[in-house]
Amino acid sequence: MAKPSSKWQMHPDLQRALADGQTFEDWLGDRKPCCSYARITLDRREEKGVARQHRNCDEFAAQHGCAIVYRYTDNHITAADPDIERPAFLRLVRDLRARRVEEGHPIHGVFVVEEERVVRLPEDYLKLHRALTVDKNGLYGVTDTRTVLDVHSDAEMLRGLLTSAMGEREVVRVKRRVSRNVRDQALEGAPSGPRRFGWKGADPRAGRKVNEELDPKESKVLRVAIDMALSGKHWSSIVKHLDDSGYLTNRGNKWSTTPVQYMLTNPALCGYRMIKGELIRDPKTGEPVVGKWEAICTPEEWYKLIDRCPVWFNLDGDTASTRYREKVQREGKKDFRGMAEATRRFLLTNIARCGYAKEDGTICGAKMKGMGPAGTNKQDRYRCGDPRCNKVSRRADYVDKAIERLVVKFLEKQFAALKPAEKPWYGEGTLSALVAKRTEIKAAYKANAISMAEYLDFKDSNDAQITASQKDRDDYYAEQAAKNFLAGFTREKWEDFDIRQKRKAIATVLQAVIIHPLPQGRARSSAFDADLLEPVFRAVH
Template sequence: MVLIVESGGAVIQHGGSETGGLIPVASYARTSEDSRQRDGHGVRYQLRINERTARDHGCVVVMAYSDNARSASKAGVVRPGFDRLMADLVRGRTDGGQPIKGVVCVADDRLYRRAEDLARFFAALTSSPGRIYVDPQGVRDPYSQEGLMQAVRSLDAAATETRVRSRRLSHWHWARAVEGVPHSGPRPFGWLEDRITLHPEESKLVEQAISDRLSGKAVRAIARDWCELGVTGTRGGRPNGQTVTQIITAPRVCGYRANRGELLFVPETGEPVVGQWQPISTPELWHAVCATFSPGSLFLHRGSGAPRLTDSRRPVPRHLGTGFLRCGARSPDGTACGGALCAQKGRSQRSPYVYSCRNCRRCSISGPLVDTALERLIFDQAHGCTRVPDTTRQRWQVGEMGLDEKRKIVGSFVTHCLVRPGVKADHTWDFSRVEPIWR
């Protein structure tokens, strides 16, 4: 049986013996957000509409693809459903072997909002002849000039809508901000769900953290104290130095309102806009605690929508063992911790820096000891591996080789090293604590 569909002036024929004479199509649905109900109802409704649209135009849905709460207008957003649809279109069939002769969707902007995605979709859809694209307005011929021009017009309309909506949303946030309305989004640490009333326990922690920081305490130490108390962030994460810094340097702690990384001021008086919520600290203490950090660390330079002033590149390792060491401390069930050992300042001239596990905090070892152990492993114990040339060894030992080159050599021999915990009160240097995992 052959079904003939007129589309854009062209006649496209499809054989349909396996689908009762209907054209087998793939159904796609996407929503940009699902923040309220979080049940995927948006994509579910779209897929139902797609099924009705397919039936109305002589098609049958053989596979459904969806991306819930995935933006199509932002670069770098991964859409697994869209990626799977593109792969199946190029292949011409589903994983189960069902042929795909077209795509049905409620609107073009569900599939693409960027030129790159439009080009990718049309290339995949037209990779085989005789396919169609279906939406509630009818059947389109993706091979015709009119079909392509209609897609380009849809793309231009979607891009314009994105710009208008972004500008409208930006104005809406600014208007809320100048009136002192609390920030939208997740509940800020230190306040209740109404974002106005102070949280009885969290607000005290923030107040104490500001006091401790002004007294010279490191934010990492404050974060460790919070972890030991079982404190978690408003989204369930464990506190660390960066999150503590963000919390205590946010203008909201003293009642000030900011927008897109900048403090807002009342035009008539030049005074900062004061929010409608209860403050945790005073403006004087907030200014004082901000002064204890470099500018690039402050909330105003790292908050939502604000440009980062610090270098975005990852810091360069300063020690040989950084990134190669794993904690070998045993848990009660006999498994190794496996946490990364990070370098930090030591307390003696013999060990000016040490490697410590931040996960279990039960394993710590002298930095110079480990770096010397790594050197011994590479030059003396690399059994079954290609030996390091004598010239390379000489350059290493006389100081002609930089740290980056040394680390590359270590990485070519070992994937990582397990470090066993030491014996308490035993200050002897035991190189056997470092166990290499050879490549």
């Protein structure tokens, strides 16, 4: 199956014209400069689908006196999931708002074969619409319907918002309403949210709300897990207990350490509620609000449970965190910030993966955790973090040195001859125009040329455009800095990197390092074998 890929590049016709010595202006003539966007969710035709989309856009743009300057492509990427990023779409929005591409050529609009190729969600439509309406030159062409939409008209804005289900202002109102409702329910002690493990779901016929009553069977399993945590049992033992119970998580997944930690530190266990890291308290008494649902532990037990996972909580807020901080100061222990710093000494944190082969032919694939010396192991080690596996362990210093040699060699080849770039933000003209427009709006209101309602509408819209353009500029310089970080790379430069910079450089090159187990019959005391490390290089967009 094809892998997701994103790219943005100059139109082949323009590339050839420039290579032949023709100027951009001569190539463009009296046509309006635009771009095209193509996307396919499932690519089974080796990019033929997106190529056809771009070709159709070329033909339709030509019919309307436009020339496609740039092509943006997200291949094998869905547009219906807000958690899946579309790099080419985001670059398209940035360039449209800047009204030019990085090479300096102008673009005023975009052509697509059908709207769902470019927007499927309200937030995507609003991103595109804002970019197109940053000035009066925006153009939006849809090939299948043979239409060029007037993006500046109220009718088009309404149509677009209805098509994408909800407008930006309504989204904000809904979010506020939901947040207010959640807090109101919490203050009233009403049970809410998705069903939690250990509690029954909603039953309207019986008048039962979700998470109101304990489930007899699940709650027994949950209570044993709580007792194990209170007695100091290792998280892997608690995960094994939940696995052995025969139950899956409420999402149908197998149990793992992090979800179990969240479950066993949820304040709902003792009847409390927490929003954004702070306990919900009675405004009059200041005491935590006790919810109207069956609790499975006492508040005292819950405070002990969160002592094992203080990282989940806001240290400047609730009583539980305050008690933890006092305990830290009293006992002279490191708080979670110190523990986080300790994990950063491992070079391949979040990159090393377990390569243990399972019976079905797949590998475990769990992240390898960095572990300090313990027992007979006198050195730091990477060990499989899946409590159901835990079958692969390897000395960290040997692994790090092998990967360092690989990465340094790759970086020398790719970045040694690269010169640091210091290109100015190519959308500065748009940003300056928006800032100037803000001054004009204020002047018009002071001169009584527009009403307060008109002033607020113009101001809010213009301020949103300025904020978006400033973010584009900041992102551009951040990307440039990231590229310059490795420009002119040498082995000497690597030696000067601190651990954070080395990890950043490694993450630029590698997506993962699969650490395979020792072959059957090979002694653990045998010489380190770098061939058991499988680097997975990061795909290039």
